[in-house]
Amino acid sequence: MHTSDRLSQDDFTYRLSGPDGYEKKCFANLFPDYHPLDRTGIISPCLEDGILHAPSIILGLTTAFYDHLRALSDDFFNYPQHFAFIGGCHEKVNTGSGPMVLERDQIGEAWGCLDVWPGTNWIIHPARSENMLDQIYRYQINRVFWPASLRPDNVQEKLPPLVDRFLRNRLKSVWYYNPDDADVEILLSDTASHFVQESIDRLPPSIALDINASPGEPAGLVENRFRMVDPGEFLDDMGSCFNSY
Template identity: 95%
Template sequence: MHTSDRLSQDDFTYRLSGPDGYEKKCFSDLFPDYHPLDRTGIISPCLEDGILHAPSVILGLTTAFYDHLRALSEDFFNYPQHFAFIGGRHDKVNTGSGPMVLERDQIGEAWGSLDVWPGTNWIIHPARSENMLDQIYRYQINRIFWPASLRPDNVQEKLPPLVDRFLRNRLKSVWYYNPDDADVEILLSDTASHFVQESIDQLPPTIALDINASSGEPAGLVENRFRMVDPCEFLDDMGSCFNSG
C-alpha cells in the first residue's frame, strides 16, 4: 500500500474541456459512478507506456480507493483492483528500447510503485487490440485506460460476438490516454509526481536512463491528457476485432 497514507485528492487537479476552455473539476465529476470494487485495466503496449502517460489517473483512482477504506477503519490492508495489461509474448516484454527478457519482479516493480499490485495484476499479452480486448473480457474489467495510438490493424483472431455484448453491458468508462484531441487534463502535485518518478526509476535501467535523460521532465510526470469516450462508441471503433453476430 505504497500510497495509502501519503496522497489525498488535494494532490490532483482535474480539468475538463468546456466551451470556454478547461474548467477545474473534482474527482466525482469525472467518475460519478466510482465504486471501490471497480476493476480497472490500463493497457500498456510497452512496459512503460501506462506509467508515462496515465499515472495521474491511476493514482487518482487509487487515492479514492484508500479514501474509502480510511472512512471505514484506521487499520486496513487491501489494494484496488487495478490491472496492467503489458505488451509482450512468452518470455519477452515490449519496451521503448525493444523487446526484453525480464524477470517477474523487473516487470512489475515500476507498476507496484503506483500500487498496481500484487504480481497477479501484471498481465503480459500481445499488444494487439483484439488480444487486449480479450483480456479485458476475461478479467471482467469495467474501466479501461487505452492508448490512443492502439487501433485495430489486420486483425488476426476475431473475438466472438458475445464478448462485444458482455463488454457493452459491463464497461462503465473508457478513456484514451495521450490523444491528440484531449478533453481531460490531470495535473499532479509535487508529492504525487514523486511517486511517478519513483516508478520510472524502477523500470529496467536502460529504459529509465533514456526517459530521465530526455529533455525536460519525463512525459506524463506532471500532467497527463485523456479523451473520454462512451464505451459503446469505443467498441464501435474496435468493431473489426469482433465476428459479426
C-alpha cells in the first residue's frame, strides 16, 4: 500500500476541455459512478508505456480507493483492483528498446510503485488490439485506459460476438491515453510527482527512455493527457476485432 496514507485528491488537478479552454474539475466530475470495487485495466503495449503516459490517472483512482477505506477505518490492508496488461510473448516483454527477458520483479517493480499490486495483476500478453480486448473480457474489467496509438491492424484471430456484447454492458468508462486530440489533462502535486518519478526510476535500466522533461520536472508528466470516449464508440473503433453477430 505504497500510497495509502500519503496522497489525497488535493494532490491532483483535473482539467477538462471546454468551450473556453481547460476548466478545473473534481474527481467526481470525471468518475461520477466510481466504486471501490471497480476493475481497472491499463493497456501497456511496452512495459513502460502506462507508467510514462498514464500514471496520474492510476494514482488518482488509487487515491479514491484509499479515501474510501480511510473513511471506514484507520486499520486496513487492501489494494485496488488495478491490472497492468503488458505487451509480450514467448517469455519476453516488450519495451521501447525491444523485447527483453525479465524477471518477475523487474517487470512489476515500477508498477508496484503505483500500487498496481500484487504480481497477479501484471499480465503479459501479445500487444494486439484483439488480444488485449480478450484480456479485458476475461478479467472482467470495467474501466479501461488504452493507448491512443494501439489500433486494430491485420486482426489475426477475431473474437466471438458475445465478447463485444459483454463489454458493451460491462464497461463504465474508456480513456485513450497520450492522444493527439486530448480533452483531459491531470496535473500532479510535488508529492504525487515523487511517486511517478520513483516508478520511472524502478524501470529496468536497460530500457532507453525517450522523455522530454524540464529541469527539475519528473519525467513523463508532460505526457499525461487523455481523451474520454464512450465505451460504445470505443468498441465501434475496435469493430474489426470481433466476428459479426
